[in-house]
Amino acid sequence: xxxxxxxxxxxxxxxxxxxxxxxxxxxxxxxxxxxxxxxxxxxxxxxxxxxxxxxxxxxxxxxxxxxxxxxxxxxxxxxxxxxxxxxxxxxxxxxxxxxxxxxxxxxxxxxxxxxxxxxxxxxxxxxxxxxxxxxxxxxxxxxxxxxxxxxxxxxxxxxxxxxxxxxxxxxxxxxxxxxxxxxxxxxxxxxxxxxxxxxxxxxxxxxxxxxxxxxxxxxxxxxxxxxxxxxxxxxxxxxxxxxxxxxxxxxxxxxxxxxxxxxxxxxxxxxxxxxxxxxxxxxxxxxxxxxxxxxxxxxxxxxxxxxxxxxxxxxxxxxxxxxxxxxxxx
Amino acid sequence: xxxxxxxxxxxxxxxxxxxxxxxxxxxxxxxxxxxxxxxxxxxxxxxxxxxxxxxxxxxxxxxxxxxxxxxxxxxxxxxxxxxxxxxxxxxxxxxxxxxxxxxxxxxxxxxxxxxxxxxxxxxxxxxxxxxxxxxxxxxxxxxxxxxxxxxxxxxxxxxxxxxxxxxxxxxxxxxxxxxxxxxxxxxxxxxxxxxxxxxxxxxxxxxxxxxxxxxxxxxxxxxxxxxxxxxxxxxxxxxxxxxxxxxxxxxxxxxxxxxxxxxxxxxxxxxxxxxxxxxxxxxxxxxxxxxxxxxxxxxxxxxxxxxxxxxxxxxxxxxxxxxxxxxxxx
Numbered sequence: 101x102x103x104x105x106x107x108x109x110x111x112x113x114x115x116x117x118x119x120x121x122x123x124x125x126x127x128x129x130x131x132x133x134x135x136x137x138x139x140x141x142x143x144x145x146x147x148x149x150x151x152x153x154x155x156x157x158x159x160x161x162x163x164x165x166x167x168x169x170x171x172x173x174x175x176x177x178x179x180x181x182x183x184x185x186x187x188x189x190x191x192x193x194x195x196x197x198x199x200x201x202x203x204x205x206x207x208x209x210x211x212x213x214x215x216x217x218x219x220x221x222x223x224x225x226x227x228x229x230x231x232x233x234x235x236x237x238x239x240x241x242x243x244x245x246x247x248x249x250x251x252x253x254x255x256x257x258x259x260x261x262x263x264x265x266x267x268x269x270x271x272x273x274x275x276x277x278x279x280x281x282x283x284x285x286x287x288x289x290x291x292x293x294x295x296x297x298x299x300x301x302x303x304x305x306x307x308x309x310x311x312x313x314x315x316x317x318x319x320x321x322x323x324x325x326x327x328x329x330x331x332x333x334x335x336x337x338x339x340x341x342x343x344x345x346x347x348x349x350x351x352x353x354x355x356x357x358x359x360x361x362x363x364x365x366x367x368x369x370x371x372x373x374x375x376x377x378x379x380x381x382x383x384x385x386x387x388x389x390x391x392x393x394x395x396x397x398x399x400x401x402x403x404x405x406x407x408x409x410x411x412x413x414x415x416x417x418x419x420x421x422x423x424x425x426x427x428x429x430x
Numbered sequence: 431x432x433x434x435x436x437x438x439x440x441x442x443x444x445x446x447x448x449x450x451x452x453x454x455x456x457x458x459x460x461x462x463x464x465x466x467x468x469x470x471x472x473x474x475x476x477x478x479x480x481x482x483x484x485x486x487x488x489x490x491x492x493x494x495x496x497x498x499x500x501x502x503x504x505x506x507x508x509x510x511x512x513x514x515x516x517x518x519x520x521x522x523x524x525x526x527x528x529x530x531x532x533x534x535x536x537x538x539x540x541x542x543x544x545x546x547x548x549x550x551x552x553x554x555x556x557x558x559x560x561x562x563x564x565x566x567x568x569x570x571x572x573x574x575x576x577x578x579x580x581x582x583x584x585x586x587x588x589x590x591x592x593x594x595x596x597x598x599x600x601x602x603x604x605x606x607x608x609x610x611x612x613x614x615x616x617x618x619x620x621x622x623x624x625x626x627x628x629x630x631x632x633x634x635x636x637x638x639x640x641x642x643x644x645x646x647x648x649x650x651x652x653x654x655x656x657x658x659x660x661x662x663x664x665x666x667x668x669x670x671x672x673x674x675x676x677x678x679x680x681x682x683x684x685x686x687x688x689x690x691x692x693x694x695x696x697x698x699x700x701x702x703x704x705x706x707x708x709x710x711x712x713x714x715x716x717x718x719x720x721x722x723x724x725x726x727x728x729x730x731x732x733x734x735x736x737x738x739x740x741x742x743x744x745x746x747x748x749x750x751x752x753x754x755x756x757x758x759x760x
Contacts, residue, residue, distance in 0.1 A: 110687070110708065113611025115621060117474050118687050118708035144447050207745025222552035232745065281443025281751065284744045291445060357440070357448050377707035378440065378448035414614045415537025415562065421611065 102138040106426035107375065107389075108382040110412075117421065120382030122358065124373035124390060124430070127298035129306065133369070136429060139295035143374045144281050146289055148355030150177040150237050151321045151363075152272055152300060153287075156264035157240045158317035162247030166197065173321055174328035175236030179354060181334025182211020182231040184219075189331070190230040193239045197246060204229035205255045206238045206285040213334055234285035236331070241287070255287045262288050271314075272300040284356065294372050297361060301370025304351075305363040322363050325351040338384040341403040342391065350396040352387060354380065360387035364396055384408075385423050386430075393430045432468040436756035437705065437719075438712040440742075447751065450712030452688065454703035454720060454760070457628035459636065463699070466759060469625035473704045474611050476619055478685030480507040480567050481651045481693075482602055482630060483617075486594035487570045488647035492577035496527065503651055504658035505566030509684060511664025512541020512561040514549075519661070520560040523569045527576060534559035535585045536568045536615040543664055564615035566661070571617070585617045592618050601644075602630040614686065624702050627691060631700025634681075635693040652693050655681040668714040671733040672721065680726040682717060684710065690717035694726055711737075715753050716760075723760050 104121035111117065123137030132139060154176040157163050163173065172193055180186040194200060211217050211231045220227055229235060238255075245254040245261050254261040257280065266288075270277055273296035283289040292300075307318035325332050329343035332353065342352050351363045358375030360383040371390055375382040385408040391397040397404060411419040434451035441447065453467030462469060484506040487493050493503065502523055510516040524530060541547050541561045550557055559565060568585075575584040575591050584591040587610065596618075600607055603626030613619040622630075637648035655662050659673035662683065672682050681693045688705030690713040701720055705712040715738040721727040727734060741749040 112474055113609050113619070113621065115472065115474070115609060115611070117611070118706060120707050142445065144442055144445070205746070209745050218551050221548055279443050279445055281445070281447070282744070282748055284750060286744060286746050286748055289443070291443065376448060377450050377709055377712075379707055379709065382707075414612070414616060415539045416535070416616050418612055418616055420614060 101141070104137040104376045105429060107136070107429045108385045109424045109426055110421055111424055112421035119426070120375050120377060120379050122373055122375040122382065122386060123294050124386065125294050125298035125371070126390070126394070127295070127302040127370045127372075129302070129368050132295060132298070134430075139298075140293050141374065142278060142291050142293055143297070143359065144289050144291055144357070145297050145361070146283060146355030146357055146359050147179045147234065148353050148359040148361040148372070149269065149297070149300070150179070150353060151304060151318070151325065152269050153237060153265050154240050154321055155268040155272070155314065155317050156261070157244045158320060159268070159313050160244060160247055160264070162244045165247055166243045168243065170324045171328050171331055172239075173324035174331040176240035177321055177325050177353065178236040178332045179233045179339075180236060180331065181213040181337060182227070182233060183213035183216050183334050186213075186236070186331065186334065187211070187216065187228070187230045190235045190239050194230070194242070197242060199242060201228045201230055203242055203252065204232070204235060204238045205253065206232040206234045208232060232285060234287070237287070238285065257288050266290055272303050273297060274299055294374055298370045298372035301361045301363045301372055302368065303370070305365050305370050306368040322351045322365060325353070338403070338407060341406070342388065342397065345401045345403045346391070346396050350391060354383065358383040360384065362387060362391060362396070364394060367394065369394065381423070389425050390430050431471065434467040434706045435759060437466070437759045438715045439754045439756055440751055441754055442751035449756070450705050450707060450709050452703055452705040452712065452716060453624050454716065455624050455628035455701070456720065456724070457625070457632040457700045457702075459632070459698050462625060462628070464760075469628075470623050471704065472608060472621050472623050473627070473689065474619050474621055474687070475627050475691070476613060476685030476687055476689050477509045477564065478683050478689040478691040478702070479599065479627070479630070480509070480683060481634060481648070481655065482599050483567060483595050484570050484651055485598040485602070485644065485647050486591070487574045488650060489598070489643050490574060490577055490594070492574045495577055496573050498573065500654045501658050501661055502569075503654035504661040506570035507651055507655050507683065508566040508662045509563045510566060510661065511543040511667060512557070512563060513543035513546050513664050516543075516566070516661065516664065517541070517546065517558070517560045520565045520569050524560070524572070527572060529572060531558045531560055533572055533582065534562070534565060534568045535583065536562040536564045538562060562615060564617070567617070568615065587618050596620055602633050603627060604629055624704055628700045628702035631691050631693050631702055632698065633700070635695050635700050636698040652681045652695060655683070668733070668737060671736070672718065672727065675731045675733045676721070676726050680721060684713065688713040690714065692717060692721060692726070694724060697724065699724065711753070719755050720760050
């Protein structure tokens with residue numbers, strides 16, 4: 101096993117204060133084109149694979165039967181901020197299914213969105229499950245489940261919904277998943293090698309809208325993410341900012357514990373990375389560095405400045421430090 | 431240079447999902463007793479050295495002249511939560527100096543304390559500098575500065591206050607600090623080797639209340655931290671919980687970017703550690719593991735369960751994972 105490589109450093113006072121190591125793979129039409137660390141390292145992809153988890157929703161015919169919109173498909177791939185627009189979109193979606201918040205199994209947490217959080221806190225209100233950053237994925241699970249006629253606990257590992265997800269997951273990663281964990285939203289999260297994850301992202305990147313059933317589903321999801329970047333994350337979030345800036349050149353998705361993936365349709369390339377310590381500041385900076393290398397982001401773009409090359413300032417506006425790409429990355 | 435060692439792992443679904451590496455030193459009366467990684471690694475100690483930054487306040491006679499209480503001395507070593515009690519204590523302190531919030535140079539940020547944050551957000555109020563987690567340290571700087579008669583910008587590197595801090599810092603670490611960085615609170619933060627930091631903590635741990643001027647100052651600060659653990663951090667915070675649990679056996683202090691220190695008066699030992707990726711969840715778990723090894727914390731204590739050995743649960747209360755000590759640590 102190859103050791104992870106230094107990817108992102110935090111500098112302060114002329115010295116490297118902290119450093120993040122990771123593994124990364126760029127997967128092209130002919131296979132692995134570049135790798136850092138160990139492509140065979142097995143990871144939990146966490147929320148980075150929501151577009152894979154949404155495949156059965158489309159392939160089954162459930163999405164079409166329910167008349168899901170492109171915006172709803174983007175939301176099914178989201179780790180959203182729980183802003184009013186996200187919550188309302190999920191509530192509307194549940195209503196069209198004849199369902200309610202209690203039918204979700206993701207659990208409730210205070211939203212990241214400041215305005216919505218302030219509204220809840222100052223009204224002494226409790227968040228609902230629609231606020232959960234994964235509620236779009238779960239609305240997708242519920243839509244599929246209604247179509248399949250499964251029981252209410254659609255997040256159980258042997259439920260038809262999760263069996264369909266696992267099957268799709270293993271087919272696009274081209275691996276047998278060795279294990280699963282329980283995610284923050286209570287759904288199973290299937291482990292994969294990083295190469296398998298990058299391979300799956302390459303499949304999504306190269307999927308044609310006039311291809312077979314799976315390709316059509318994958319292409320629609322990639323397009324939906326790029327068309328509604330604000331639904332995939334939210335204002336001020338890295339996924340949203342990167343996709344807006346890239347303007348159709350890439351779809352990206354973050355996952356907890358330092359995972360990030362990218363799908364580049366023009367290049368038919370997929371990217372997957374894992375920061376071994378799980379830090380989001382590093383996974384965001386590292387995917388940006390990789391996307392600059394691949395020409396999908398301009399090195400001078402505001403999102404690059406904000407999340408990688410710009411100064412880190414303190415409460416009085418003084419520069420205290422900066423993130424840097426490690427010498428050999430990428 | 432010795433590589434950092436695996437210290438804390440995050441496990442999920444039967445697999446190590448993320449891992450944190452670090453350096454650590456246990457320093458006893460005879461020198462280094464145990465080390466992981468590289469004792470000579472140079473770090474920014476960040477807020478872990480507030481008790482060192484407070485030494486000139488006492489040694490100069492400024493604390494006595496201002497009639498500072500034990501509670502205020504604890505606050506001068508604090509990274510507090512900005513709860514009402516912290517803010518009020520700093521405001522009262524400033525008032526006795528005939529000063530106001532504008533005299534601080536730490537900057538304002540929303541407090542971590544939930545009740546105070548809610549109060550501010552729902553009143554559309556702005557935080558003041560007294561809310562800054564470092565405002566107690568800065569009130570100490572102001573107290574010293576009034577005594578020394580320096581200019582208002584007491585955080586400048588060549589200001590008499592910071593010159594006094596640097597001198598004390600180099601004497602207790604027994605090193606010439608190679609550089610400094612600007613901390614989040616705008617004060618200079620002097621770099622040191624981890625061994626130097628642990629040596630300084632050993633000095634504090636062994637300082638006698640009837641010793642020389644510096645020893646008396648150090649002993650008072652250690653006692654103040656242990657007597658007012660809620661002033662050093664706040665409810666629900668690791669430093670406060672550890673010191674309450676240890677009940678006089680140890681004083682501890684966290685620093686940003688994965689630093690933690692401990693002073694064990696009974697054992698005349700000091701501890702210093704740095705998680706190389708800067709993660710606080712790991713520095714908290716690692717210092718707890720070291721304090722269990724040293725007998726200063728009971729392995730079954732609630733704080734140990736909450737921050738190291740207990741399950742990580744999700745929004746529905748399901749266990750999703752757990753932190754673990756790495757195999758060789760500590």
